[in-house]
Amino acid sequence: MTSNDSKKAPSRPRFRPGYLALALGAVVVVLLPLIFTSRYTTNLLILGAAWGIATLGLVVVLGYTGQISLAQAAFYGIGAYAVALGTTRWGVNWWLALILGLAAAFLAGAVLGSTTRQLGGHYLAMVTICFQIIYTLINTNWIAVTGGPDGISNIKRPPFLVPLNTAQRYAWFALAALLLVAGLVWWLRDTALGRAMRAIRENELAAEALGVDTRRVKVIAFTMSAVIAALGGAIYASGYLYISPDSFNFDHAVAFLAMVLVGGSDSALGAILGATLLTFLPEWLRDLQRIYLVIYGCAIILVIVFMPEGLWGYAKLLGRRFARPLVLAPARGTLRVGGRGKAGEEILRVEHLVKHFGGVKAVEGVDFAVRRGEIHALIGPNGSGKTTIINLLSGLYVPTAGRIHFLGGDVVGLRPSRIAHNGMARSFQNLRLFRELTVWENVLVGAQREKSREAETRDRAMAAIEFVGLPDKANEICRNLPYGHQKLVELARALAGEPDLLLLDEPGAGLNQTEKQELIQLLKRLNAMGLTIVLVEHDMSLVSQVATLATVLNFGEKIAEGTADAVLRYPAVVEAYLGNREVALGV
């Protein structure tokens, strides 16, 4: 981002402590090799830098994206072996060898990321462990290429301004690389991509429904993490001048995981703290001889138990009173929802929609159409298929049969993120916020659109926050907000992408009658701005006040359609759904 941009977007904070941290980091990079001059400590600095870089890769994939990887040592090894083989056997330039290594890690990371993009949790852990073990087996046994267990010696160092032929000079080089990568990882956090990653960590389904292509972002995260690790490996290989497979085995993958967890996985600084601690701690404890591993292990357990957010997370907690809230400027435009089409044109047509779950027939041949400018209510008893229809429309489920035309195109089979980009937004019955992100970050994720510039995204997000009346809560972490405000955040997040059609799944649930009146006013305002709404709701007083048309479902089939007032008088509807009509309508 250029300085010009930051002037145009006043919502950018004027001061970010991260820049100060970078400047301080630069000073530390210069000073450290001057303070620790012995051969032994200089080597430790180089090792710490290399491990720190590998750990920063884990910040991207685990800390930001929430995907566990136990194969980090494999990518680290790929970078190390590329430099080792390149500068010894193949006799190529160090930088060319590095690029080959990064390219190999890129490919391996992309392959691992693409094959595991549907997996999560322990399955993902298992697959990455297998990848790591396969790597170690090849590394050890393909002696013709890798040199096998004997390893490779006489690795060259890169020419970089001056010959890096002393350990001290090389330590400067390694630490500078660490600082550079840390800066990039820190910067990534608040970019559109970084926010998409953190949204996936917090709630993958909601991220996808808001327009984040979760598969693609996960593959990118794996690939970035792999390339960063390979850089760390290359720096390690040229630092120690000799490598063997022992430095890249599963134990090291676990060590990297420990470093990122101990330091604080959500932050570049945390990764450096963790890597530093776990590089130096074993050296300090070495005098304790045989029990040193016990103490080392206990220290890690203590940190993880008592500082679940890691050392850096704990430091942030202590320093929170010094934290300054982001200064956010008011939006420069108002929210533009509803698209530009003609009022009254058909924007959604559902034809013979069917969805079966195993033997359960959730939706059984439903047809309806929604015209631009309508508020169309879907009502019916619990289990009649209303939420299933919302999930089918937004692409979370693929229909068993039937067609869904949205703005003229067939959207069946499209990814939810694609449908969101086409102009359909939704809320969820049970809130699906990105709980650990701020209100501002939540809405920003909803505002992100392909090809839209960061300044426009920020403007749209702010306009949506202002629309629901929460600008003074923008810096709050969503988890700390009361339920009613969380519902408004979810609405703002859906509106920030400026959709044509908004699907709301029980927006009134959990609100008291006065709050419901406010919701009704909000929906009417949105409708007046041109937004088309499909509404699932059980509060009949709310439905009869806002809906222009209602479709009634029972057992997955449509049993009535018409104006809200008319359908609520049908005997079949009263019997299956309303019970006592006066009580249900609150009249």
Next chain:
Amino acid sequence: MFEIHDVHVAYGAVTALRGISLEVHEREIVCLLGANGAGKSTTLRTVSGLLHPLRGEILLQGHPIHRLSAEAIAKRGISHVPEGRRIFPGLTVRENLILGASNRPLRWPELEEDMAQMFHIFPDLERLKHALGWTLSGGQQQMLAIARGLMARPHVLLMDEPSLGLAPILVQEVFRVIKEINATRSTTVLLVEQNASMALSISHRGYVMETGRIVLEGPAQDLLRNPQVRDAYLGGAKVK
């Protein structure tokens, strides 16, 4: 039955309850009203032992329970039906119900009898008794959560928004069931509910909370007629 004296509760640095006192008599239905974030759910969570007060005490039939674990409190006959269902998604409806009775020794004939009663109250659940929790619709999950709470044969039932996400006919049904178990099983009920008119119509007494304090209390009929309550929680509805 039980009373709360000057209870203070905080979530970390955020204070949620600032000294509330209330009492619930045997066989009463008492409802807690208030806006979102007023501390209603926190009150229920404190009574059932999921949260512990910083100050103050909670007495169940004269005995302090505020230092007991949630499990110990459940064994003394307080059953909590939490907001947002919280059923066990990977277990069947039947298994969910059986777990509801974990506060007492396992006796199969008794369990089967209790389950039959639940299926009588909620006929949908019988049809679904072998279905996994997550396959149920929102409303069915809510019914299961209430039935699971009742399986504990509680003396005191704490209900957090039982009508959330239910179709109108089921809302009426749920309130009818609450009234019925109160009358026939002499279960004492403390109810948190956004549907204030519905809640007050079956309650004996009510308390109104604002930002962690109790600001109003009285017989349900009086609260229904109170102009402040109508403005704040009944959408300004007129008295019938």
